[in-house]
Amino acid sequence: MDWAAVLGDGMVSAGRVVLKIAVIVTVVMISIEILNDSGLLKRISRLFFPLVKRIHLPVEAGVPMATGFFIGLTYGAGVIMQMRREGSFTQNQLTVVLIFLGVVHAVVEDTVIFSSLGGNPLVMLGARLGIGLLVTYTVARYFVGKEKPARLDEGIHGARRTTSTD
Amino acid sequence: MVTVDTIKRGVSKSWRIVVDLSMVLVPCMLAVTVLEAVGIMDWLAALAQPVMDIFSLPGEAAVALVLGYIIEPYAAAAVAVGLGLGPREMTIVGTMLMLCHSLVLETAILGKAGARTTLVLAVRLVSSLLAGWMLGLVL
Numbered sequence: 001m002d003w004a005a006v007l008g009d010g011m012v013s014a015g016r017v018v019l020k021i022a023v024i025v026t027v028v029m030i031s032i033e034i035l036n037d038s039g040l041l042k043r044i045s046r047l048f049f050p051l052v053k054r055i056h057l058p059v060e061a062g063v064p065m066a067t068g069f070f071i072g073l074t075y076g077a078g079v080i081m082q083m084r085r086e087g088s089f090t091q092n093q094l095t096v097v098l099i100f101l102g103v104v105h106a107v108v109e110d111t112v113i114f115s116s117l118g119g120n121p122l123v124m125l126g127a128r129l130g131i132g133l134l135v136t137y138t139v140a141r142y143f144v145g146k147e148k149p150a151r152l153d154e155g156i157h158g159a160r161r162t163t164s165t166d
Numbered sequence: 167m168v169t170v171d172t173i174k175r176g177v178s179k180s181w182r183i184v185v186d187l188s189m190v191l192v193p194c195m196l197a198v199t200v201l202e203a204v205g206i207m208d209w210l211a212a213l214a215q216p217v218m219d220i221f222s223l224p225g226e227a228a229v230a231l232v233l234g235y236i237i238e239p240y241a242a243a244a245v246a247v248g249l250g251l252g253p254r255e256m257t258i259v260g261t262m263l264m265l266c267h268s269l270v271l272e273t274a275i276l277g278k279a280g281a282r283t284t285l286v287l288a289v290r291l292v293s294s295l296l297a298g299w300m301l302g303l304v305l
């Protein structure tokens with residue numbers, strides 16, 4: 001067997017993939033830094049508010065969720081650790097946010113890279129979001145739904161309490 | 167505020183990501199090339215075929231899935247490309263890997279942030295397997 005040719009082929013295709021990913025990652029990371037520094041991300045976080053209200057989370061939970069969703073797990077987790085120190089979450093709410101982030105994070109980067117390697121971006125993203133929302137909602141129903149309503153009575157949650165059984 | 171620093175930070179972060187990724191991706195792709203050349207891949211593929219049938223994937227896909235689940239999804243997807251998976255298979259493997267990947271590293275991160283690690287692990291694995299099964303049926 002011609003080992004030089006076998007390994008050479010391997011190196012060439014590996015190099016090609018690394019190059020492709022390098023270009024995508026650079027574009028995505030620069031966009032992310034701009035998203036962050038321009039304060040746009042904070043505004044985009046509002047898109048998550050209807051979702052977080054629906055699953056009985058405090059609206060602030062939208063910020064780490066949007067951060068992890070667009071930027072990545074490490075950033076999202078970082079924001080959560082900070083909020084935890086401030087006592088913004090109960091343990092159950094934390095569980096729900098982290099389940100969501102565990103399944104759905106860095107969606108732009110992931111989708112672009114996997115589609116550059118041959119996957120269908122719409123199907124992959126659609127399936128991921130669909131399943132992500134399903135499991136988050138299920139876990140939220142199970143954990144937060146059972147939590148003492150005392151916390152849910154305050155502020156924004158009051159309006160949503162009536163829907164907790166649907 | 168967006169300054170030159172913003173761009174610099176983006177570039178230096180992506181550089182680090184690409185270097186880290188190459189460290190995993192290149193050896194993995196080489197290893198798979200060698201495994202294929204000596205025929206071990208065929209044996210592994212045959213072994214995994216019954217399980218991969220659930221997702222209507224070829225047996226080789228198991229190597230990419232296990233690699234992605236435990237270590238790194240992009241390297242795993244690159245390996246899948248090297249194994250000759252077509253667009254349909256890449257869509258299924260890609261979705262499965264997006265939902266569940268880098269379990270060693272990411273479970274540690276989630277745990278540090280206060281997650282119930284067994285629950286997160288179980289949910290991610292189940293989501294991934296469920297997605298693979300459903301996409302295998304419809305695609």
